Amino acid sequence: MTNPYTTPIPPTPRPLHRRVLVWVGGAALFVTGALIGSAGDDGQQPVETKVKPSTTITATVTATPGPGPTVTETVKAKAKPGPTVTVTKTATAKAAGSGSGSGSGSSGQDSAGTCTIVSNAGNCYSAGQFCRNSDHGAVTTTAGGVKIECAYSSNAWRWTYV
Numbered sequence: 001m002t003n004p005y006t007t008p009i010p011p012t013p014r015p016l017h018r019r020v021l022v023w024v025g026g027a028a029l030f031v032t033g034a035l036i037g038s039a040g041d042d043g044q045q046p047v048e049t050k051v052k053p054s055t056t057i058t059a060t061v062t063a064t065p066g067p068g069p070t071v072t073e074t075v076k077a078k079a080k081p082g083p084t085v086t087v088t089k090t091a092t093a094k095a096a097g098s099g100s101g102s103g104s105g106s107s108g109q110d111s112a113g114t115c116t117i118v119s120n121a122g123n124c125y126s127a128g129q130f131c132r133n134s135d136h137g138a139v140t141t142t143a144g145g146v147k148i149e150c151a152y153s154s155n156a157w158r159w160t161y162v
Contacts, residue, residue: 090114114141114145115140115141115142115143116140116141117135117138117140120132123143124140124141124142124143125140125142125148125159126142126143126148126159127142127146127148127158127159127160127161128158128159128160129158129159130156130157130158130159131150131157131158131159133157135150135157136150136152136157137149137150137151138150139162140159146161147161147162148160148161148162149161149162
């Protein structure tokens with residue numbers, strides 16, 4: 001182990017003959033490049049140092065097309081058919097041979113079984129059922145002949161007794 005407080009030992013210098021060889025090789029390359037560079041003109045003329053300015057005129061013509069004809073086709077709109085409203089009135093006919101008064105012609109039976117508004121399935125509504133949007137505020141009868149109305153109750157539109 002070496003003592004850290006002593007001066008370091010200097011490295012040994014390179015031999016002198018190697019340094020000389022490097023200098024000689026570099027000089028030889030330089031001279032070779034100079035000879036090749038000077039022998040390469042091959043009868044070329046030297047470039048003129050004066051540059052004569054030339055006048056350049058550029059004319060640009062832009063043709064802007066005029067507006068073309070506008071073709072418009074007019075189409076007549078066909079009227080869309082609206083919803084078809086059918087009003088049906090039901091009338092009860094008296095039987096031709098039933099004049100005996102057996103109690104079948106009472107006025108209560110005229111309204112029984114006659115519903116002015118029916119469900120999509122064709123059935124009469126009853127109280128408590130939900131109403132369609134188109135039936136809000138409408139009045140009809142149940143299958144038993146009792147009047148019911150489409151009214152808003154319990155956060156929904158329902159058929160209720162009048």
